[in-house]
Amino acid sequence: MRLLITRPLPDAVMQAARARFEVTARTNTLPLDDAELRAALRDHDLVLPTLGDRFSAQVFADVPQPRARLLANFGVGYNHIDAVAARAAGVAVTNTPGAVTDATADLALTLLLMTARRAGEGERLVRSGQWQGWHPTQMLGTHVFGKRLGIIGMGRIGKAIAWRCHYGFGMEVRFYNRSPVVHPGLLADQVETLAAAMNNDFVVIAVPGGAETRHLIDAAALAAMPRHGILINIARGDVVDEAALIAALQTGQIAGAGLDVYEHEPHVPEALRALDNVTLLPHLGTAALEVRTAMGLMALDNLIACAEGRPLPNPVA
Template identity: 80%
Template sequence: MRLLITRPLPDPVMEAARARFEVTARASTAPLSPAELRAALAEHDLVLPTLGDLFRADVFADVPKPRARMLANFGVGYNHIDVAAARAAGLEVSNTPGAVTDATADIALTLILMTARRAGEGERLVRRGAWEGWHPTQMLGLHVTGKRVGIIGMGRIGRAIARRCHFGFGMEVVFHNRSTVDPGVPARQVPLAEAMAADVVVIAVPGGPATYHLIDAAALRVMQPHAILVNISRGDVIDEAALIAALAEGRIAGAGLDVYEQEPLVPVALREMEAVTLLPHLGTAALEVRTAMGLMALDNLVAFAEGRPLPNPV
């Protein structure tokens, strides 16, 4: 079977793929172009797409009888794929849950600490040679230990963040989730507004229409002036314009972002704010994690090729 891998993956993944399939591997690190999206469906049996490969309904409409039978998404989030349109066209879709959980939770804690303790701002101060030495009121930030964290979304990643916050920093955990769940640590499930009123707010919901601009101007107005907001989910879960306004007006103290509404474009206003920590979508950026993700995607492809149930269908 012909497999298209849309962007370079770690060597162990590529080797495993070539051992099992006839592989076409793009050398580009950019997402598929509109023409490439359509060619992927028309010319390959299987596709291993990545974040940014926009398999929307119009793509499937333009290829009414695709050769492709499966999209094995590289990543847990799949809001770049119209799953209903894929299924209507006869394609299976899978993802890679579990492999990304701890790495993404680690990045959430990185952003919490960097933003609360003004680490990015401090590093920039040192690098430009402007640090004048220690003094008792230098760059005072938010002490994280013992504070309340509000986690929006209590799936695998939300629970991993809750464990780190509770056991690592003695934080009180409150969370908002659409359904009733067991967070795995002492925590209270609360309405969205109460979770947004915590000292630290972390967004960990899936992307997609149901969560588009979930964190809007109204949600941000509930936050406290000393609080920080962290997003490791999808960029469009937050209304970026509303966030910029809240930061500019001092209604919240800071934000830590790993994702953005129009990646890789980041608004100039955010880039110019010292109280904002900005990472280039590093949530799963560790070699062993990206390798595990690729091998999990391949497990789904092999299962499909052998007529077995998919380990991770969506």
Template identity: 75%
Template sequence: MRKLLITRRLPDPVIAAAEARFDVTLRDDTSPLSSDELATALRDYDLVLPTLGDRFDAEAFAAVPEPRCKLLANFGVGYNHIDVAAAQAAGVAVTNTPGAVTDATADIALTLMLMSARRAGEGERLVRSGEWQGWHPTQMLGLHLTGKVLGVVGMGRIGKAIARRAHHGFDMEVVFFNRSQVAEPGVPARQLDNLAEVMAAADVVVIAVPANPATHHLIGAEALAAMKPTGHLVNIARGDIVDEAALIAALAEGRIAGAGLDVYEFEPKVPEALRRLDNVVLLPHLGTAALEVRTSMGMMAVDNLIAFDDGRELSNPV
């Protein structure tokens, strides 16, 4: 029976499914693996089920040049915490969990769009403070989403799911930027030639691209400068796609109206300057935080582990 390390506690059905097939060690700690734990994972286990923050980077593989581990079955669709090239060079396959996260992540995008546009976070803080003086006609006026323009940066599974919700639910016009041509966006939508055009055209911009070296700080000062002063930015992808310092400056100076963030550049650290701003909604990476979704993600990761154990083709290689 192969030895499997699960680096963070997962829903009970996932643990049970893994234990039915493998010799499981469950690390009951919510923090990412330390450098020593990364080395132990690669050296002492046949298989590892890691997740966000477990940094299997080139340095980790250099520390264990001939790893016993042969598969990192990542829990999550994003895998920017794993150096896939270094893993493959060391003979370690990598899988992820696409599909299972699509709808839940799109739902959080719509949550943030509404909360930012309608100033819901700011309003809730006002009520909790005890300082609300009652309704009046010009109180906390926000952006009415219906009929506005949504800009999607990255028209993959999640981008398309967000576009469907916005178009059918709020009658929004959809424009998008994608590095390759998208023949079937799923809703009436226009693919614009470059990022700046999307940033300028949209009332709300949602970031839905994967994190990789090409998308690091894709949304920086130049991209933010192209936005309308009434525009809102939403990020449900990965934190380092947005230059956080440039975003803070744009929000603080009123060059954009607001932002909604579920991810952060140096997560879980959130700059005090960002936390002080009223025109930003801050969520603690809730994109897939529903029990059935996290269970589906875990079962998909276990399916990848079982496929490897059976010598079959991996279901979700990256």
């Protein structure tokens, strides 16, 4: 069966894929363009896409009888794929849950600590050659241990963040989730409103992307944060109204933010880049070799199951 891999993947994944399929592997690290999206459905039996490969309803409409049987997404988030349109066209969609949990939770803590302790700002100061040495009031940040944390979304990643923050940093954890969450042993309290979860020293966003969560964190949600509050986003960029966030940061409505994702990625507004109270990372959430390899092998498990006519391990559509 012909498999298209849309972006370079770790060597172990590529070797395993070539051992099982006739592989076409793009060397381009940018997302598929409009023509490539349609050719992917038309010319291949299976496709391994990832973030930014926008298989929209229009793409499926333009290829009404696709050859492709499965889009085995490399990543847990699949809001770049119209799963409803895929299902209607007879194309299954899978993702890679579980493999990304710990790496993404670790990255949330990285951003939280960097922003609280002004690590990005300090690193830039040292590199600039303008650091004049230690003094008692230099770059005073915010203490993390024992503070209150609000988590928006208590799925696998939210729970992993809560565990790290409570047991590692003695934080009081509150969370907002659309449905009740039962997790014995996790000392976290579910609150009934988004505003209650936002009203904490630190807030981490860990909800899935998609139409239901787009701009969930808007001006009203940001207004519920205390002025010393720090917002962390490791979910999807468009969960946050970026313009509202910039305004809140510029006016001192909130103290800072740590971002790994952006609303119009990879574009990051100049107004955001100009702010010293923001830590900006280039979507590093799962950027560890072991994790990316595990993600690729999980996607490959779905592809092999499809080829062999077995139930898909991780179906989303």
